Amino acid sequence: MHKVVILGTGPAGLTAAIYLARANMNPLIIDGDQPGGQLTLTTEIENFPGFVDGIMGPELMDNMRKQAERFGAVFKSGWATAVDTSQRPFKLQISGLGEIQTEALILSTGASAKLLHIPGELDSIGTGVSTCATCDGFFYRGKKIIVVGGGDSAMEEASFLTRFASEVTVVHRRDELRASKIMQDRARQNEKISWKLNNTPVAVMNNGTKVTGLEVRNGETGELEVIETDGIFVAIGHTPNTAFLNGQLDTDETGYIQVKPGTTETNIPGIFACGDVQDKKYRQAITAAGSGCMAAMDTERYLEGQEIIDWSQTLSEPSYNKST
Known part of the structure; x- marks a missing residue:
């Protein structure tokens, strides 16, 4: 039994891992079939803030992983083959690990660029x-x-x-x-x-x-x-890595997970999605990392049972009793 499991180790999953580990949530992170995500296939990254001279994609992902491990995040090799979302705790089937149960689940499995599959590519x-x-x-x-x-x-x-x-x-x-x-x-x-x-x-x-x-x-x-x-x-498109969900979450017509606007919440309470698996518009490392932070905060609040206040409504209405 785990408090929270993160599927995927791209910038979204690793950022979520850093935040949750620092919050003493003891996250378990499953590497996936491409540890580090698409950035491991990129040579030099020059548009990620904080690196004046750029940084190699694999190095950036390795640094983020080490940062999460520093705060107590645990990584396991494998990838999800099936998920049972019908009841809590959620049950995950992980290759090489068997069944894992978790109170909350963060999906950061990303999207895979479609390739031509020709010699030399x-x-x-x-x-x-x-x-x-x-x-x-x-x-x-x-x-x-x-x-x-x-x-x-x-x-x-x-x-x-x-x-x-x-x-x-x-x-x-x-x-x-x-x-x-x-x-x-x-x-x-x-x-x-x-x-x-x-x-x-x-x-x-x-x-x-x-x-x-x-x-x-x-x-x-x-x-x-x-x-x-x-x-x-x-540039022939991307495929979101959601096949293992077997249609249990709401997605758009192309398979991208749909989340509640302004959050990372899916249609199933306790399951959150971040990164390219729910973003087909921007698909950048920095936006993925930002959504990973959102997923971690949404997950933490969910597990602690705290109500997320809609400040826009709070500020639009007087706090005093209108009848007085």
Whole structure:
């Protein structure tokens, strides 16, 4: 039996662990199948406050983990395969650990970027292949970039990357884009963006130290071509890691956990969600960490049985008896 269990060790889960450990809540944190989250796949992070010269993604996650351990947080290796939310305590099935019971549960399992699953892609993550323009666009100032995808995310990333790149080529396997008209128009009006539609990526070219090109197959002719580039941004969407919940929590149509506005509370009391598993808009390390802090505070108040005061209503009404 545990007071609180945290699933996931990205910036959201680790921040929640730090706060709860300092509050003597003795949190148990389950690593997940990718300890440290997506930041372990990132080389240098320059937009996390407090690091003037930047910091490597794995180093930042390791520091946060050590900080949580310093205050008494306990980490176990494994990942959740099933959760029973029908009654308290909640029951979790954890691979390698068996059944764990907990009074409160924080879900920070994140979202996984969809990849192309072509040769050279995984080997080039961090050396030219990225899934986050906001995170890595700065490193491609004055260089050639490819964005793969045809939806709104791809159009948004392509437009954003023109701030840094000398040219951006959008590669999409269909001859028509899926993006909304306004996003397409905005991208097509950008002189730095060129188009390679009806071309399917088949391999990432890497010289051993960095990406040099993307091999594509033309949908009409079947011919192969290598597009020279310094970086490839894969923008074909994300999948929230919520399958193990088996539909027990309210989610949107794409699987992201829905929380009560302004909180991390889910539709089941005692279960909280933070980080990318409930945020499909910002998906940044700093916003994930902030929501992890919120989840820890919401959990602490829940476990202590304290009522969360709605100060907006309190301040809008006089505190005296209106009948006097």
